[in-house]
Amino acid sequence: xxxxxxxxxxxxxxxxxxxxxxxxxxxxxxxxxxxxxxxxxxxxxxxxxxxxxxxxxxxxxxxxxxxxxxxxxxxxxxxxxxxxxxxxxxxxxxxxxxxxxxxxxxxxxxxxxxxxxxxxxxxxx
Amino acid sequence: xxxxxxxxxxxxxxxxxxxxxxxxxxxxxxxxxxxxxxxxxxxxxxxxxxxxxxxxxxxxxxxxxxxxxxxxxxxxxxxxxxxxxxxxxxxxxxxxxxxxxxxxxxxxxxxxxxxxxxxxxxxxxxxxxxxxxxxxxxxxxxxxxxxxxxxxxxxxxxxxxxxxxxxxxxxxxxxxxxxxxxxxxxxxxxxxxxxxxxxxxxxxxxxxxxxxxxxxxxxxxxxx
Numbered sequence: 176x177x178x179x180x181x182x183x184x185x186x187x188x189x190x191x192x193x194x195x196x197x198x199x200x201x202x203x204x205x206x207x208x209x210x211x212x213x214x215x216x217x218x219x220x221x222x223x224x225x226x227x228x229x230x231x232x233x234x235x236x237x238x239x240x241x242x243x244x245x246x247x248x249x250x251x252x253x254x255x256x257x258x259x260x261x262x263x264x265x266x267x268x269x270x271x272x273x274x275x276x277x278x279x280x281x282x283x284x285x286x287x288x289x290x291x292x293x294x295x296x297x298x299x300x
Numbered sequence: 301x302x303x304x305x306x307x308x309x310x311x312x313x314x315x316x317x318x319x320x321x322x323x324x325x326x327x328x329x330x331x332x333x334x335x336x337x338x339x340x341x342x343x344x345x346x347x348x349x350x351x352x353x354x355x356x357x358x359x360x361x362x363x364x365x366x367x368x369x370x371x372x373x374x375x376x377x378x379x380x381x382x383x384x385x386x387x388x389x390x391x392x393x394x395x396x397x398x399x400x401x402x403x404x405x406x407x408x409x410x411x412x413x414x415x416x417x418x419x420x421x422x423x424x425x426x427x428x429x430x431x432x433x434x435x436x437x438x439x440x441x442x443x444x445x446x447x448x449x450x451x452x453x454x455x456x457x458x459x460x461x462x463x464x465x466x467x468x469x470x471x472x473x474x475x476x477x478x479x480x481x482x483x484x485x486x487x488x489x490x491x492x493x494x495x496x497x498x499x500x501x502x503x504x505x506x507x508x509x510x511x512x513x514x515x516x517x518x519x520x521x522x523x524x
Binding site (some may be wrong): 179180181183186187189190193194197198245247248249250292293298 | 301305353354361374460
């Protein structure tokens with residue numbers, strides 16, 4: 176009986192710990208990614224962005240991706256991969272106007288994706 | 301992650317409610333919440349295994365949630381008696397000294413043929429072989445049997461809650477007129493009959509709605 180209660184409490188505490196860690200971790204990772212995208216956006220807007228800037232954001236994302244895959248469905252991650260690759264390709268060809276649209280989409284994804292995992296009624300139902 | 305916990309909890313509660321509403325006929329040897337767990341856990345284990353786009357952590361969290369819910373329900377049942385009644389239900393006495401309790405059968409979504417089947421599985425072939433028959437909370441059938449069993453011949457169901465079994469009626473040599481005459485003698489209409497069985501020796505179990513059962517004798521065609 177005592178053993179069962181201990182196991183249950185341990186499981187509840189473990190879950191709570193994971194939930195809090197996952198919430199903080201996800202928000203932090205996407206916040207950093209969002210900041211990098213903001214910088215890239217400004218550069219693309221000023222037409223000073225180089226393909227290396229795009230690759231730098233992609234390297235940063237790849238680094239985060241390996242950790243995020245534990246917590247985020249892989250389809251959501253491949254969605255970011257797709258838009259980021261398109262953006263890098265456009266920067267390579269100096270197509271700043273088109274690249275700006277892609278960065279805008281990425282910024283929206285980085286802003287909204289962590290929200291889809293937060294505890295909200297619309298996410299639960 | 302917390303979303304998975306909340307969603308699993310909601311699904312668990314909804315399934316538990318549905319299983320309780322479906323009555324004992326759907327459970328079979330398990331407490332309702334145990335049945336819900338068996339239903340859910342197999343699926344929870346399979347989805348992250350088969351779908352590689354879902355992190356395996358999602359499956360693990362959902363399974364741990366089920367474990368927590370199981371433990372919580374078990375502890376609540378242990379500490380508070382009313383919770384046990386709500387979650388697991390209570391035994392239903394479907395046969396008493398007056399015969400079949402139709403209300404209890406209906407409450408558990410069962411009919412007389414289900415009851416007869418459960419009785420046969422338990423080793424009782426006549427409806428009056430037992431003083432009391434009850435469905436436990438886990439759906440199994442228990443009975444307080446009579447010292448002497450009624451007969452050695454297999455009874456056939458002729459009327460089950462107002463519905464005649466035409467095949468069995470023909471087998472026993474009952475035609476429409478004979479059945480109507482019999483019902484007239486008993487002062488009952490067909491839809492008022494809860495159960496009527498007859499065995500190869502002509503021993504009839506007859507129960508009219510709202511009345512105690514009667515044991516009668518009739519002539520039957522052939523033996524079985």
